[in-house]
Amino acid sequence: MNGKQATMTAENGGHDAVNGHVSHKKDAHIDLVNGDDIDEDLDLTEEVPDPYCDEKNPHVVSFNDVSAAAYKIKGGVEKSPCSLSQMSKQYDMQIYFKKDFLQYTGSFKERGARYLLSQLSQSQAKKGVIAASAGNHALALAYHGRLLNVPVTVVMPICAPMMKVEACRHQSATVVVTGFDLGEAKRYAMALGKKRGLMYVNGYDHPHIVAGQGTMGLEIIEQVPHLDACIIPVGGGGLIAGSAIALKALKPGVKIIGVESERSTSFQAALAAGHPVRTHVGQTLADGLAVPVVGCNSLATSLGHIDKMVTVRESYIALAILRLIEQEKAVVEGAGAAGLAAIIEGLVPELKGKTVVVALCGGNIDTTALGRVIERGLAAEGRLVRFGVTVSDRPGGIAELAKRIADIGVSIKDILHERAWLQTDVFSVMVRCVVETRDMEHARQLEREMRKHYSHVEFPLDASTV
Numbered sequence: 385m386n387g388k389q390a391t392m393t394a395e396n397g398g399h400d401a402v403n404g405h406v407s408h409k410k411d412a413h414i415d416l417v418n419g420d421d422i423d424e425d426l427d428l429t430e431e432v433p434d435p436y437c438d439e440k441n442p443h444v445v446s447f448n449d450v451s452a453a454a455y456k457i458k459g460g461v462e463k464s465p466c467s468l469s470q471m472s473k474q475y476d477m478q479i480y481f482k483k484d485f486l487q488y489t490g491s492f493k494e495r496g497a498r499y500l501l502s503q504l505s506q507s508q509a510k511k512g513v514i515a516a517s518a519g520n521h522a523l524a525l526a527y528h529g530r531l532l533n534v535p536v537t538v539v540m541p542i543c544a545p546m547m548k549v550e551a552c553r554h555q556s557a558t559v560v561v562t563g564f565d566l567g568e569a570k571r572y573a574m575a576l577g578k579k580r581g582l583m584y585v586n587g588y589d590h591p592h593i594v595a596g597q598g599t600m601g602l603e604i605i606e607q608v609p610h611l612d613a614c615i616i617p618v619g620g621g622g623l624i625a626g627s628a629i630a631l632k633a634l635k636p637g638v639k640i641i642g643v644e645s646e647r648s649t650s651f652q653a654a655l656a657a658g659h660p661v662r663t664h665v666g667q668t669l670a671d672g673l674a675v676p677v678v679g680c681n682s683l684a685t686s687l688g689h690i691d692k693m694v695t696v697r698e699s700y701i702a703l704a705i706l707r708l709i710e711q712e713k714a715v716v717e718g719a720g721a722a723g724l725a726a727i728i729e730g731l732v733p734e735l736k737g738k739t740v741v742v743a744l745c746g747g748n749i750d751t752t753a754l755g756r757v758i759e760r761g762l763a764a765e766g767r768l769v770r771f772g773v774t775v776s777d778r779p780g781g782i783a784e785l786a787k788r789i790a791d792i793g794v795s796i797k798d799i800l801h802e803r804a805w806l807q808t809d810v811f812s813v814m815v816r817c818v819v820e821t822r823d824m825e826h827a828r829q830l831e832r833e834m835r836k837h838y839s840h841v842e843f844p845l846d847a848s849t850v
């Protein structure tokens with residue numbers, strides 16, 4: 385903790401900093417939570433522009449840029465497998481998974497990070513770079529910075545998963561944890577970067593980052609030349625922008641489909657407005673996609689290359705993570721699983737019978753979060769069901785309920801009974817159960833069985849209630 389406090393109180397929040405419209409509040413200050421190298425005298429009232437991301441003059445990344453990046457990062461970043469999925473039959477499409485979660489630090493972000501670091505001038509490489517990131521971009525920069533001998537400072541918001549913070553420290557990066565969200569972390573990083581001569585690296589919008597991410601598209605076309613469509617999760621827009629440029633240049637007919645979580649739809653808002661706009665971002669399983677304002681370069685690069693955007697529900701992201709574990713033996717984080725979630729949710733029916741590449745672009749998920757996600761996924765599939773039923777409080781009432789549940793092959797995981805709160809009948813007891821079923825149909829059979837024997841049954845089955 386370094387004995388420092390924990391809040392950032394710039395009233396406009398760093399949100400505006402992300403948007404590039406920091407208001408000049410004299411009382412703005414950041415109190416640090418924790419860090420390797422804390423600057424207590426930093427002036428956070430000044431607006432620090434990012435010269436590489438200028439909304440008035442966006443940089444459109446070209447196919448040549450992506451090709452140059454591919455040449456440069458060869459040998460430094462894995463060419464991840466792109467293999468036919470077991471799920472192809474189930475969804476009536478040839479599904480190939482591009483497995484970038486297998487990169488050393490667990491995400492595609494290494495592509496852009498490696499390229500950017502390799503392009504620094506000698507003097508900048510000596511001074512170093514700084515970035516704000518909740519996870520994957522920070523990890524990728526930290527790792528390749530160590531390999532290429534470039535000092536890296538990462539500013540991570542306090543909501544960043546502990547595992548990612550520790551992993552950055554492990555790569556010998558200077559880590560500062562501050563700000564409630566990415567916007568606030570970015571405000572601090574911009575100010576510190578200016579003061580110390582460190583170049584700020586936007587993780588989804590610096591042109592070299594976008595070009596680097598595009599190398600995923602180049603690999604996909606080499607690995608699955610007959611693809612009809614590619615589904616790509618979208619946060620700030622760097623991955624879809626770079627990959628779309630590569631894919632469309634080499635195969636203009638290929639459909640590019642972007643996926644956002646229902647809790648962060650900033651790219652669709654930006655496409656509708658024609659420029660990046662601030663959107664509300666809620667808590668999402670796909671933390672990598674939770675970007676309130678997309679990148680202006682990414683947006684400009686993507687225009688005209690994206691055929692469709694879809695919004696996935698959180699319960700389907702959980703389900704996708706579960707399916708990937710069970711059927712593909714792959715641990716993928718929420719952001720990385722969003723593409724499959726779109727297929728499971730039925731948002732791309734036009735792809736039936738087609739060859740579709742789905743980017744599984746990150747695998748960094750906290751183990752504790754994974755446990756909760758698996759339960760949500762099971763619940764979304766009707767395989768973990770919570771219900772309540774009022775039974776007789778006479779001897780044998782609960783035993784009879786347990787037998788009825790067991791007789792149809794349902795397994796009780798948790799059972800709790802409440803007597804005191806029931807107002808209807810003093811000889812009744814409300815029993816709440818969490819049970820394991822085979823599938824949704826089995827769960828429905830359980831519901832029918834309960835309704836047949838008991839007059840008061842509460843049965844939430846809908847995946848949307850998860």
Ligand SMILES: Cc1ncc(COP(=O)(O)O)c(C=O)c1O
Nearest residue numbers: 588619620621622623672719746
């Ligand atoms: C795993 C994962 N997938 C997708 C994305 C979205 O990438 P972009 O911000 O370039 O749109 C991110 C961003 O951090 C991510 O970590």
